[in-house]
Amino acid sequence: MQKNSIPTDRAELRRCVLQLFADRGEPLLLHEIARAFGVSSDSDEYELLRDVLLELTEEGVLVRTRRRRYALPGMETVFYRGRFVVEPSGASYVETGNPSMPRIIVRRRFAGTALHGDIVEVRLLPTPPRKPQRGEVVRIIERNEQPIAGTLESDGSFYFVVPDEEVYPFDFLVAAERLGQAKPGDKVLARFLRWTSPQHNPEAEIIEVLGRPGRALSEFESIYREFQLPRTYPPLAVTVAETAARTPRTVGEREDFRSWEIVTIDPPDAKDFDDALSLELLSNGNMRLGVHIADVSAFVPEGSPLDREALERGTSVYLVDGVVPMLPEILSNDACSLVPGKERFAYSVLMEFRPDGERVSYRITESTIISKRRFTYEEVDRILERGEGDHARLLGAIDMLAQTLRRRRFESGGIDFSTLELRFELDGNGEPQRAYMKGSTRATRLVEECMLAANRCVTEHVSVLS
Structure with a gap:
């Protein structure tokens, strides 16, 4: 249906409505039908459409389902396809990918022989109003082959x-x-x-x-x-990574921040340093916070075997004893990593804040940086507590801004998701020697607030571009 294509003739509108149901093959809500005809809810055409639907329902040409949808008789038995998911809690459902019915709850007794990860066909079951839609698996389309x-x-x-x-x-x-x-x-x-x-x-x-x-x-x-985690890379992807890592690079058109006081803060066992922080006090009394993210894209040619492998992996996977990196270690732990004392390419998010934490402006730019120091969270906590140590003034200033940003965030309705994290201490053979709980600290909160501020800028930036 085209926008504003609703017929003004009642008989023609009845025919078009029935054709819509025949084409869609599923029950529809009133607003979904109106959208198909390009009709807004505050228009006369909307009232005409509602009258025709009620008329067709009273005549038995259409039926009204328990979930307030209109349907052709017999259409109430609707089938959806999707992935059967079982949560560790035992709850199970089917993810359909259909916006009108994205998730269907399937209790174990209605799951048949479906296993977690299977692609299945599910039939809708009668469901009380305002309750999540329930269903029953009627067919296994494709088995999950994961071992x-x-x-x-x-x-x-x-x-x-x-x-x-x-x-x-x-x-x-x-x-x-x-x-x-x-x-x-x-x-x-x-x-x-x-x-x-x-x-x-x-x-x-x-x-x-x-x-x-x-x-x-x-x-x-x-x-x-x-979980079929890959531990090797295709030879062509490795060749592209090695070539990219060896290729000499110059500042070029990138902004040159190599002289800036920039540091990284990470866990003690981190191998790849993908973000760094800086702070500059401006002449107008404001502060310019810099969050510098490793520019991996500069080393991964678009459409190359390395790019395809990274797309296939999607992310790095972190385990207790190490990491399965998205990119070969020659890039993730070296050429792309913001190691101290080395020129590195980055995307820099530069944000100007007033002393009260209000952001005045921001800009995002390609840059070249040199990290001046690699800190662990524990080291930063000690420096903040004592007020002295390497880059103490920088860390103290970032911490004060982070506390201000955190306070403003909570005052505007922000939620504190801080939780205790179970960590393990391993020996040289990877055997656990000690388990302990790790909570948030001033250092972790400092980094969190800086990253949240940068993410907010990037989100706004992308939103404007789109």
Whole structure:
């Protein structure tokens, strides 16, 4: 339907409405029907459309569903396709990707033989008004092929894999001839085979023995394999990365901030330093906060094998014992990393603030910087507490601004999401020696507020551009 294309003739409008339902093949809300005709809710055409819908409903040509949608008779049984998702809590639903029905709740007894990650077809079930829509899985379209990590067990009669992930609320039976070299108690990787009935357990086969459970190497290996985390890069991607890292680079048209007092603040075990901070007191009494983000795009040619590999990975994955980087380490930990004393390319977000924390202006620019010092959070906390140490004046000034920004944010309705984080101390073999809780500190809050301020500027900037 085209905008403002609603027929003024009542009979013609009835025909167009019925054609709309035939084309869409699903129940529709009044405002969805109006939008299809390009009709606003405050117009005379909207009232005409409402009258025609009521007329068709009274005649039985259309029906009204429990969720206030109009539909052709028989259309109430609507099917959606989507990904079946199981939360660790046991809650399950189907993500459809359909804006009119993005999520359908599926209780376990209505899930059939669906497994987490499967692509399924789901039928809508009667649902009380103002309650999340419920549904029932009626068909498995495509099985999730991700391997299942767990521990092989036996009760004397049967072998079964107890999954590590709570998204599988049941064990997987393994026939004796499908054990391979696995023994009860082994950490294993299993492949799903079949599941014929919800009254029985699904079946699987062992495809790899990872070691004994509880050992760090076995547990880490199971994570890598289960989530198919890549540990190598395609040769062509590596070649592009090595070439980019070796290519000499000059300041060129970038703004030159190499003389600025710029520092990084990261956890003690950080390998890649992707953001840095600066602060300058201006002659008008304001402050210019700089958040400098490593410019990775300068090293990744668009459309190259390296670009495609980064797109496939999407992000770096951080584990207790290390990281699976999105880019080869020659870039992520070296050429792109804002290591101290080295010229590095960055995107700089420069924000001018009044003493009361009100932002006056901002600009975003490509830059070349040199970090003057790499700090850990603990080092910054000690300097802020004592008021002395390397770059103490800079850190103190940033901290004062961060506290002001934080106070303004809370006064305007901001939410404090600070939580305790469980951290582990590992020995040289990756075995945990100590577990402890890590909370927020002045240093972490300092960095958080600076990043929030920069993110807000970038969001506004992109919003204006779009």
